[in-house]
Amino acid sequence: MSNAIIEFRDVEYQIRTTDPRPVLSGVSLKIHQGETIALLGRSGSGKTTMLKLINCLRNYTSGDLLVEGQRVRDWNRIHLRRRIGYVIQEVGLFPHLTIQENVTLVPGLENWTAERIASRYVEVMQLVGLDATEYANRYPRELSGGQRQRIGVARALAADPAILLMDEPFGALDPVTRAELQREFLALVRKVSKTIVLVTHDVREALLLGTRVVLLDAGRIVAEAGPREFLNLDQAVAREFVAASELVPGAAK
Amino acid sequence: MSVWQFISSHHGEVLAATREHLILVLISMAMAAAIGVPLGLALVSRPRLRSAALAVASVFQTIPSLALFGFLIPLPFLGGIGTRTAIVALVLYALLPILRNTYVGLTNIDPAILEAAEAMGMTEDQILFRVRLPLATSFILAGIRTATVITIGVATIAAAIGAGGLGTFIFRGVAMVSDAVILAGAIPAAMLALLADFLLGLLERRLRVA
Numbered sequence: 001m002s003n004a005i006i007e008f009r010d011v012e013y014q015i016r017t018t019d020p021r022p023v024l025s026g027v028s029l030k031i032h033q034g035e036t037i038a039l040l041g042r043s044g045s046g047k048t049t050m051l052k053l054i055n056c057l058r059n060y061t062s063g064d065l066l067v068e069g070q071r072v073r074d075w076n077r078i079h080l081r082r083r084i085g086y087v088i089q090e091v092g093l094f095p096h097l098t099i100q101e102n103v104t105l106v107p108g109l110e111n112w113t114a115e116r117i118a119s120r121y122v123e124v125m126q127l128v129g130l131d132a133t134e135y136a137n138r139y140p141r142e143l144s145g146g147q148r149q150r151i152g153v154a155r156a157l158a159a160d161p162a163i164l165l166m167d168e169p170f171g172a173l174d175p176v177t178r179a180e181l182q183r184e185f186l187a188l189v190r191k192v193s194k195t196i197v198l199v200t201h202d203v204r205e206a207l208l209l210g211t212r213v214v215l216l217d218a219g220r221i222v223a224e225a226g227p228r229e230f231l232n233l234d235q236a237v238a239r240e241f242v243a244a245s246e247l248v249p250g251a252a253k
Numbered sequence: 254m255s256v257w258q259f260i261s262s263h264h265g266e267v268l269a270a271t272r273e274h275l276i277l278v279l280i281s282m283a284m285a286a287a288i289g290v291p292l293g294l295a296l297v298s299r300p301r302l303r304s305a306a307l308a309v310a311s312v313f314q315t316i317p318s319l320a321l322f323g324f325l326i327p328l329p330f331l332g333g334i335g336t337r338t339a340i341v342a343l344v345l346y347a348l349l350p351i352l353r354n355t356y357v358g359l360t361n362i363d364p365a366i367l368e369a370a371e372a373m374g375m376t377e378d379q380i381l382f383r384v385r386l387p388l389a390t391s392f393i394l395a396g397i398r399t400a401t402v403i404t405i406g407v408a409t410i411a412a413a414i415g416a417g418g419l420g421t422f423i424f425r426g427v428a429m430v431s432d433a434v435i436l437a438g439a440i441p442a443a444m445l446a447l448l449a450d451f452l453l454g455l456l457e458r459r460l461r462v463a
Binding site for chain 1: 342361363365366369370371372373374375376379387388
């Protein structure tokens with residue numbers, strides 16, 4: 001296998017040193033170029049924290065975490081974050097900025113030329129299937145949840161980062177819109193060839209979107225498998241998840 | 254003699270006092286905003302200073318206004334009789350609502366938005382000036398609006414230390430035991446307050462980000 005673009009080496013994270021149980025412990029994982037990793041787990045399993053360690057929104061307490069071969073601690077965190085796209089469930093679009101201003105924020109911070117920013121805006125809007133001119137001067141509040149989520153993805157892709165982090169990006173949507181966006185996501189991934197780390201608590205989503213599924217439980221990685229193998233895992237936690245999703249009738253027995 | 258008779262026979266005087274009053278308020282508000290807003294901005298990244306700054310501003314507001322004017326008279330540079338002392342007192346009075354609203358507006362921002370800003374690689378200063386400040390504008394303006402209405406009222410007391418304004422009529426009316434003269438100062442002051450409240454309210458609504 002080629003070198004990992006993201007590598008967790010026995011990473012531990014605790015909020016206070018006195019906490020008896022760390023949020024994450026003994027996490028080791030190599031993520032390769034072009035993979036889509038689905039971090040699956042229940043609420044509080046540490047999956048979102050794992051994501052936030054990658055772009056330095058949280059600082060790990062011990063172990064090592066490398067992004068593009070360099071320890072996250074040694075990165076200038078501002079530079080690191082501008083190289084990593086980030087999409088969250090609540091989207092976090094800036095209400096005082098238009099769609100175009102929202103989408104082109106990072107290229108603007110990176111001092112791209114105006115022409116390059118303008119053409120990139122049209123490009124990413126096409127990628128997420130929205131009309132660039134129609135939305136340019138509209139504000140986030142005028143958009144539906146699904147549209148906002150697409151804009152969130154467009155914004156994350158704007159500076160053409162190699163890595164995309166997504167924290168339950170489709171969690172707040174109705175089932176129909178979610179299915180629609182998941183399909184679009186798969187088409188998008190084929191076009192842009194990014195390394196993607198996606199957090200979800202939905203097994204179906206993990207199996208559908210992930211090229212590899214990593215299962216977390218109480219701050220530890222308990223299973224790691226391709227989407228097909230995942231259904232046949234022996235671990236109790238994995239079986240519970242599969243059973244709860246009713247993908248395989250009677251899988252828990 | 255009714256208020257209206259008094260105002261029409263002294264309209265030049267009333268107009269001059271209103272102008273004086275307005276200037277007093279405008280200068281004080283400009284200075285209070287020039288101190289309060291940057292101070293609020295500075296407090297965002299210094300939570301330890303926050304309680305101290307807000308406590309000091311609150312103390313100024315708890316001092317009865319007449320007493321505050323009195324305290325300032327013997328002070329060198331700031332004090333004495335006249336407009337300058339009145340402006341210092343009015344600024345101290347207006348500071349709390351502006352400072353408090355600025356701070357609350359800047360810090361009460363949807364955590365998802367702040368997290369997105371941070372994750373996008375914005376620096377602290379960029380987050381402060383390009384995210385927090387524009388989102389806090391209507392809040393800050395609401396603070397300035399409250400402060401302005403208070404200041405228009407409190408400024409009538411400035412007449413007690415020789416700073417002029419509409420308070421002149423009120424103090425004169427009290428001395429003369431004449432309701433008409435008191436009202437000749439009170440009615441224009443109330444009208445100024447309502448007008449300022451209305452206009453700043455319009456501006457506040459226009460700048461609000463949904």
